[in-house]
Amino acid sequence: MAEANELTRMSASDLAGRLSSGDVSSVEATQAHLDRISAVDGDINAFLHVSTDALANAKRIDERRAAGESLGEFAGVPIAIKDVLCTIDMPTTAGSKILEGWVPPYDATPVAKLRAAGLIALGKTNMDEFAMGSSTEHSAYGPTKNPWDLGRIPGGSGGGSAAAVAAFEAPLALGSDTGGSIRQPASVTGSVGVKPTYGGVSRYGAIALASSLDQVGPVSRTVLDAAMLHDVIGGHDPRDSTSLNEQWPSFAAAARAGAAAESLKGLRIGVIKQLDSPGFQAGVSQRFHEALQLLTDFGAEIVEVDAPHFEYAVAAYYLILPAEASSNLAKFDSVRFGLRVTPEGGGTVEDVMAATREAGFGPEVKRRIILGTYALSAGYYDAYYGSAQKVRTLIQRDFAAAFEKADVLVSPSAPTTAFKFGEKLEDPMAMYLNDVTTIPANLAGVPGMGLPMGLAPEDGLPTGFQIMAPARGDARLYELGATLERLLELQWGHTLPSQVPSLG
Amino acid sequence: MTDTNPGAITSEVVAHLASLARIALTDEEIEKLAGDLGAIVDSIAKVSEVATDEIPATSHPIPLSNVYRADVPGVTLTTEQALAGAPEHDGSRFAVSAILGDEQ
Numbered sequence: 025m026a027e028a029n030e031l032t033r034m035s036a037s038d039l040a041g042r043l044s045s046g047d048v049s050s051v052e053a054t055q056a057h058l059d060r061i062s063a064v065d066g067d068i069n070a071f072l073h074v075s076t077d078a079l080a081n082a083k084r085i086d087e088r089r090a091a092g093e094s095l096g097e098f099a100g101v102p103i104a105i106k107d108v109l110c111t112i113d114m115p116t117t118a119g120s121k122i123l124e125g126w127v128p129p130y131d132a133t134p135v136a137k138l139r140a141a142g143l144i145a146l147g148k149t150n151m152d153e154f155a156m157g158s159s160t161e162h163s164a165y166g167p168t169k170n171p172w173d174l175g176r177i178p179g180g181s182g183g184g185s186a187a188a189v190a191a192f193e194a195p196l197a198l199g200s201d202t203g204g205s206i207r208q209p210a211s212v213t214g215s216v217g218v219k220p221t222y223g224g225v226s227r228y229g230a231i232a233l234a235s236s237l238d239q240v241g242p243v244s245r246t247v248l249d250a251a252m253l254h255d256v257i258g259g260h261d262p263r264d265s266t267s268l269n270e271q272w273p274s275f276a277a278a279a280r281a282g283a284a285a286e287s288l289k290g291l292r293i294g295v296i297k298q299l300d301s302p303g304f305q306a307g308v309s310q311r312f313h314e315a316l317q318l319l320t321d322f323g324a325e326i327v328e329v330d331a332p333h334f335e336y337a338v339a340a341y342y343l344i345l346p347a348e349a350s351s352n353l354a355k356f357d358s359v360r361f362g363l364r365v366t367p368e369g370g371g372t373v374e375d376v377m378a379a380t381r382e383a384g385f386g387p388e389v390k391r392r393i394i395l396g397t398y399a400l401s402a403g404y405y406d407a408y409y410g411s412a413q414k415v416r417t418l419i420q421r422d423f424a425a426a427f428e429k430a431d432v433l434v435s436p437s438a439p440t441t442a443f444k445f446g447e448k449l450e451d452p453m454a455m456y457l458n459d460v461t462t463i464p465a466n467l468a469g470v471p472g473m474g475l476p477m478g479l480a481p482e483d484g485l486p487t488g489f490q491i492m493a494p495a496r497g498d499a500r501l502y503e504l505g506a507t508l509e510r511l512l513e514l515q516w517g518h519t520l521p522s523q524v525p526s527l528g
Numbered sequence: 529m530t531d532t533n534p535g536a537i538t539s540e541v542v543a544h545l546a547s548l549a550r551i552a553l554t555d556e557e558i559e560k561l562a563g564d565l566g567a568i569v570d571s572i573a574k575v576s577e578v579a580t581d582e583i584p585a586t587s588h589p590i591p592l593s594n595v596y597r598a599d600v601p602g603v604t605l606t607t608e609q610a611l612a613g614a615p616e617h618d619g620s621r622f623a624v625s626a627i628l629g630d631e632q
Contacts, residue, residue, distance in 0.1 A: 129609035222589045236588050265595040266588070339572040350549060357550070359622050361613030366625070367552070373624040378552035390551055394561055395568060397545045398537070408572075411579035416586040418578060452564055453571050469589025495590055 031056040033522070036101050036195035036249040043100040046089070050082035050100030054144050057102045061146070061193045064527040069168050070178075070188040072107050073114050074147040082144050097276075098256060099142025104194035106185045107148040108155055109135050109240070110229040114145070118231045119153040119163040119181075122356050122363045122384030132229025133264065134198055134240050134257040141256045146194050149184030153386045154353065155205055155233045157181050158458045161449050162388040170213060171524050172485055176442035179209030185243045186213040190524055196253050197243040202233045203341055204438075204462025206241050207474035211437035211488025214476045214520045216250045216505070217243045219462075221495050222469035223268035225254075226261030234348035235266075237341075237466040245521040247475060247505040248283065251275035254498070268496070278499035282506030288324035291504070294430025295326060298334040299461050305440040307480025311487045312436045315477045318511050327430050331422040334464050336415045341463045342456055343399050343412035350396030353389070356381065391452065416467050423468045427494045432504055435461050437474035437488030465492050473501040475509060476520035486520065537565045 031039065031053050042048040058078060065071050075081075085100040105111060108118050110128035117123040131139070138145065152162035160168040160183035170178040171191040178187040185197035186209030199206035201219035210217030218241045225240045232238060242253035255276050260269045295316065300309070320326055358364040358380035359373070367379040385393070399408040426433055438461055448455040465472040470492055477489035489508065493500040513519055539562045546553040553561070607620055616623040 126613050129605055129612055223592075262597050266590075266592065268590065268592075333578060336575055336578055339575045342568065342572050343575060354550075358615060359624055360610075362615070364615035370625060372626050372629045374550065375552075376625055378547075378550045381550055382552040382554075385551065387557075390553065390557065391561060391564055391568075393549050393551065394542060394545045395565055397549045398541075398565065398569070401545070401548075407576055410585060411575040412572075413585035413587055414579035414583040415575050416589075417583050420586060420589075452568060456568075467589070 028056040028059060032060045032192040034195070035246045036098065036244060037246070037252060039195055040098050040101050043089075044097075050085045050144060051079060053100065054078050054082040054102050054146070057146055057194055064191055065193060067169060067174060067527060068171060068187050068191050068193070069166055070149055070184045070191065070193055071104070071147045072117060072119070072150050072165055072184070075114055075145050077113055078102065078144050078146055085142050085144065096141035096256070098252060100144065101196065102144045102146045102194055103138060104146050104149050104185055104188045104197040105135060106182055106197065106199050107151055108200050108231050109198060110231070111135055111145065111148065114148055116148065116231070117165075118155070119151040119165060120384065120386070120389070121164040122380070123361075124363065126362055128229070130229060133226035133261045135229065137257050138198070143196070143256070149182070149188055149197060151184055152181035153389050154231065154349070155181035155200060155202055156349070156388045156392055158204070158208055158455055159443075159445075159448070160184065161445065162386055164386055167445060170442045171527060172214065173442065176444055176485070177212065179212040179438070179442070181205040182209045182217075182243065186210055186215050186217065189213070189215045189243055189245055190521060191527060195245065196249060198240060198257070199243045200230055200238060200240050201466065202237045203345065203466050204459045206243060207462050207472055207488070207490060208438045208459065210243065210474040212442035212486060214486030214524065215243060215245055216247055216473070216475045217241065218250050218254060218473045218498070218501060219465060219471060220254060220258065220498055221268070221471045223266050224272065224471070224498060225258050226264040226267050228261055228263040232352040234345040235352065236348060237345065239466070245519070247502060247509045248276065248279040250473070251279035251502040270496070273499050275499055275502045278502040279506040282503035283510050285503070285507045288319060288322045288507060291324045291432070292430045293319060293324050293326050294329040294426050294433040296329055296331050296334065296426065296433055296435050298331050299435035301439070303439065304436060305480060307482045308436045308438070308440060308487045311478040311480065312489065315489050315508060315512070316434070318515070319508065322507070322511060329426040329429055329433065331419075331426055331464070333415060333418040333422050337419055337464045337467055338456060338460055340412040340415035340419070341459070341467060342395070343408050344416070344467075346392040346396030347399045347409050348396070350393045350400065353393055356384065419464055420468045423464070423470060432500050433492040435490045437461060437490040441480045441483055441485035441487060461490060468495075470495050471498040471501055473505050475505050477512065478516070478520070479523070537562050537569060
């Protein structure tokens with residue numbers, strides 16, 4: 025039992041080392057995580073589906089390893105998959121009733137890459153319906169609980185992936201980030217999450233929310249684990265026309281270099297004035313400034329940068345996202361897949377479609393589809409959608425100017441620690457403003473990482489540190505992230521995820 | 529915001545948008561959304577403060593052009609795979625109710 029506990033608490037890279045040395049089998053590691061899911065997921069609700077093939081897949085990896093086959097570094101390591109990604113062997117619902125029980129006829133590219141690298145899919149994780157939300161309260165299958173406090177939200181939309189990792193149900197998970205859905209859950213659950221450069225990871229088979237913003241990325245408990253997972257899922261995919269066709273450096277190598285760094289001399293770290301706000305929770309600001317001091321003490325130069333248009337980012341985002349979502353979600357039409365509801369007395373295909381979408385979509389999805397339809401309608405298009413696209417240009421220019429003065433930009437990952445269930449559910453604008461720190465990176469396409477920076481003194485809950493780099497500069501996130509992680513852990517004397525209350 | 533404002537999101541506007549979006553909202557939902565959307569639009573309309581004429585629009589964060597694949601047949605879904613998730617089909621086609629109503 026102690027052994028199984030140990031297997032679920034170690035990092036993915038440590039587990040990979042134990043697997044390749046033959047010290048532990050993939051069946052043992054997978055069983056330990058399945059047992060952990062059985063023990064705690066009744067409370068957490070991170071999983072919408074647990075794979076029935078995981079042990080058989082693990083056994084196959086063990087056999088291949090025993091046969092002397094050369095396998096990927098993460099071969100045999102279990103992973104959880106956000107339910108927004110299509111899986112040929114598991115239902116894929118995106119947290120919506122309209123897709124309940126739907127099994128896709130193909131794997132999303134990041135999932136196919138996981139399988140090719142020998143990772144073991146444990147199951148599918150909970151999320152706000154179609155990734156619309158910051159708390160998982162908009163999942164049609166009930167919210168996920170934060171392992172740090174079961175009365176609080178785990179962030180969203182990828183709260184299931186973050187909670188699974190934080191509760192030791194999986195060492196790794198996949199997420200998707202349209203406006204912060206990887207970084208904000210990481211922040212409030214004390215885990216690590218990365219939104220890669222737009223186009224760095226294929227979106228083929230990721231159920232689209234807003235196509236010009238969506239990006240798939242890694243969720244983990246350590247910076248190195250996120251880097252290694254990014255190496256597995258990244259790269260060009262001809263099936264995604266927004267995929268960048270270029271060679272990426274090894275992010276694992278960047279994380280290892282960062283962890284071994286002896287100084288940050290020469291590194292210019294830009295603090296974005298607009299995202300170091302007096303309106304943020306006091307303990308979040310305190311931990312952020314302590315982390316900056318730690319980086320300064322280690323040789324980094326801190327510069328203040330001005331991004332005057334960031335204050336318009338949330339407004340632009342909540343025009344662009346609903347506009348794109350209203351178009352993307354038109355595919356849920358009761359014809360080719362998913363739910364079909366026939367109104368009483370029958371009706372035309374259009375009546376069936378309207379009845380199906382009424383029954384199958386939750387309130388937040390309806391709200392955003394109607395908002396997007398409004399923003400795109402004749403007469404308002406220029407004032408709303410057109411203006412939002414111009415704001416996007418201004419935000420890109422702010423980033424370009426900031427990266428003239430700094431190599432990386434930093435901020436808290438989220439303005440507060442995890443809030444309580446129900447606190448913002450009836451006030452959509454309050455929920456939307458929660459994304460103020462993460463949205464600018466999506467609008468500009470630049471990569472961002474969230475990693476733990478300590479517990480807020482006032483409530484003992486995790487806070488997150490965000491690092492952003494220029495487009496294609498993802499390696500800088502892993503390098504600085506690994507340095508900061510090491511400096512913080514030296515100070516604390518332990519990792520942050522190890523402090524989560526025991527469950528089950 | 530009052531109903532006399534031409535840009536106001538009234539219940540009639542929401543009902544029209546819902547019909548365009550093919551969602552058979554209930555009257556209660558329409559009422560609630562009219563209130564919600566009014567508040568949201570008031571907050572996000574600020575984009576027009578800085579979106580002046582000389583600023584170009586950005587539709588895509590990292591522009592790419594001429595993304596084509598080679599013009600060779602690829603692997604596609606089989607008929608069975610394509611129909612596997614359909615609510616109703618006849619073995620080779622998706623089945624739906626009448627396309628046109630009586631009045632059409």
